[in-house]
Amino acid sequence: xxxxxxxxxxxxxxxxxxxxxxxxxxxxxxxxxxxxxxxxxxxxxxxxxxxxxxxxxxxxxxxxxxxxxxxxxxxxxxxxxxxxxxxxxxxxxxxxxxxxxxxxxxxxxxxxxxxxxxxxxxxxxxxxxxxx
Amino acid sequence: xxxxxxxxxxxxxxxxxxxxxxxxxxxxxxxxxxxxxxxxxxxxxxxxxxxxxxxxxxxxxxxxxxx
Numbered sequence: 001x002x003x004x005x006x007x008x009x010x011x012x013x014x015x016x017x018x019x020x021x022x023x024x025x026x027x028x029x030x031x032x033x034x035x036x037x038x039x040x041x042x043x044x045x046x047x048x049x050x051x052x053x054x055x056x057x058x059x060x061x062x063x064x065x066x067x068x069x070x071x072x073x074x075x076x077x078x079x080x081x082x083x084x085x086x087x088x089x090x091x092x093x094x095x096x097x098x099x100x101x102x103x104x105x106x107x108x109x110x111x112x113x114x115x116x117x118x119x120x121x122x123x124x125x126x127x128x129x130x131x132x
Numbered sequence: 133x134x135x136x137x138x139x140x141x142x143x144x145x146x147x148x149x150x151x152x153x154x155x156x157x158x159x160x161x162x163x164x165x166x167x168x169x170x171x172x173x174x175x176x177x178x179x180x181x182x183x184x185x186x187x188x189x190x191x192x193x194x195x196x197x198x199x
Contacts, residue, residue: 053151053154053160053161053162053165054160054162055160056154056155056158056159056160057155058158067158068160069158069159069160069163069178070159070163070174070175070178071159071160071162071163071166071172071174072160072162072163130162
């Protein structure tokens with residue numbers, strides 16, 4: 001808690017981002033209370049992040065007080081690479097399947113699934129490599 | 133060969149928590165935990181920072197052992 005006053009810039013900037021996120025939901029037709037809850041949820045994640053142990057905390061950096069260190073940067077790189085490779089193979093597989101079996105273009109909904117597959121791969125790799 | 137270390141013992145002798153050591157060397161708490169458990173081999177730069185933070189020569193903090 002000694003670092004709290006120096007973290008003011010970080011917390012203020014994240015409060016603004018959270019409010020903007022909630023505002024984005026509100027102006028796109030989401031009920032105001034869901035938008036407010038979403039904004040509060042995002043801000044809660046920003047409050048938790050410095051205490052999570054996932055980031056190197058450097059209050060003197062102001063709004064960019066949370067940094068990755070060498071290990072977490074390596075994990076992020078590997079997770080991104082795995083997600084890219086999985087998506088590339090999934091898209092290649094879809095193209096081969098639809099090109100050779102049905103002689104048609106790949107439906108858009110299948111491309112959305114490859115995106116979800118990539119995101120899942122990223123987070124699964126991240127969680128797996130962070131286990132200690 | 134396996135890299136071993138006595139970071140946990142050296143850290144507690146200095147009265148440092150994992151979080152305070154992480155802050156001292158600019159690493160995450162998860163990284164300190166991983167090094168103490170032997171699950172992560174730090175870079176030379178981080179090993180030197182850790183040795184300096186706990187005031188132990190780096191060759192006494194980290195050493196290689198036959199598996």
